[in-house]
Amino acid sequence: MLKIGLTGGIGAGKSEVSRLFAAHGAVIVDSDVIAREVVAPGTAGLAAVVAEFGSRVLRPDGSLDRPALGTVVFGDPERLRALNAIVHPLVRARSAELEAAAAPDAVVVHDVPLLAENGLGPLYDLVVVVDATDEARVERLVTLRGMTEEEARARMAAQATRAERLAIADIVIDNSGPLEELAPRVAEVWARLRPRAASA
Template sequence: MAGLLMLVVGLTGGIGSGKTAVSDRFAQHGVPVIDTDLIARELVEPGQPALVDIVTEFGSNCLDDDGRLHRARLRERVFADPAGRRRLEAILHPRIRAVTRERVAALTAISYCLVVIPLLAETGMTALLDRVLVVDAPEAEQIRRVMARDRIDAVQARAILAAQARRDARLALADDILENDGDFMALDRQVAALHRRYSALATHQIKTDDPG
């Protein structure tokens, strides 16, 4: 990321690929993790400008009885309406990018950080990153995980997958690919190896950029 000595690694992957399992393991190695999904949730808390803009654009029906964003209702609405999804993205994505930049810039005394961007291929946030790690999983495993997590059927799970960027589009962005087929021990080994690689790359980057 321009102007920063630390290495910024973007983590992405399709729904149900296991991004959280991977980012949690990096965190166990002491790596700071910035999750853009969590940032998005913060941005739509009551009183936040993004929520005001969403209500203006989509109406008060997208709120629950407590005045909070009714995520399922809004998701169902924009899922069936590509133009509506683009309007929602225009409200959220610039704000997410700005907050992500601020949080990366606020980190000090570290060699590298991980930024989780589930929709990296869709949002074009690669300019924030030095390197991209794609978590990949068999489609059948993705569908199984999404069905279990969201309590939906296979038809709904496949529809969600189909609405995201194609697998080959994500892989085309990858500097590194982590295969997550459900073998936790193999996942631990892959994350540990990547942590060593990123730490070494970050050390090299710092030495290269050091004017002394």
């Protein structure tokens, strides 16, 4: 098994690379998806969040009201730490379960947005960073996600810098150009990863 940590700044195209890896046969462990799963209605995770933050973070249907929770923890490091102390161990446990269920020769790609920010590089056999110029990322965030340029730059500034991400990269996938150039790059990287997984 080969454990890959996949990351990239907002607008770099990490989700598209993850999708392409999946099409090649990678087992994808998406921390954002898992973070939603572990606080779904009826879970111990959601019960713990409500115990900590109160029912004001619930929607009328009993699901987590993410914007409401966001307003509670945003800008309050202590409350954010309390939330992370609930969610992060659950995400780690579920990620470990998914990894354990993978075949012995699998390429397991952990899709981790804040890999660089949280110093998680050493958890993986290789770190793959999806990189794009700041200009390309701003353009995508404005065009595809409807942000203003100011919003896009603020979101980017809240994350690790390109240099910080590139410093932890074992493999860099450049996605500054058009989307059609991305698939061949990912296929090339996959061709390097597959034999390593088989012999790991």
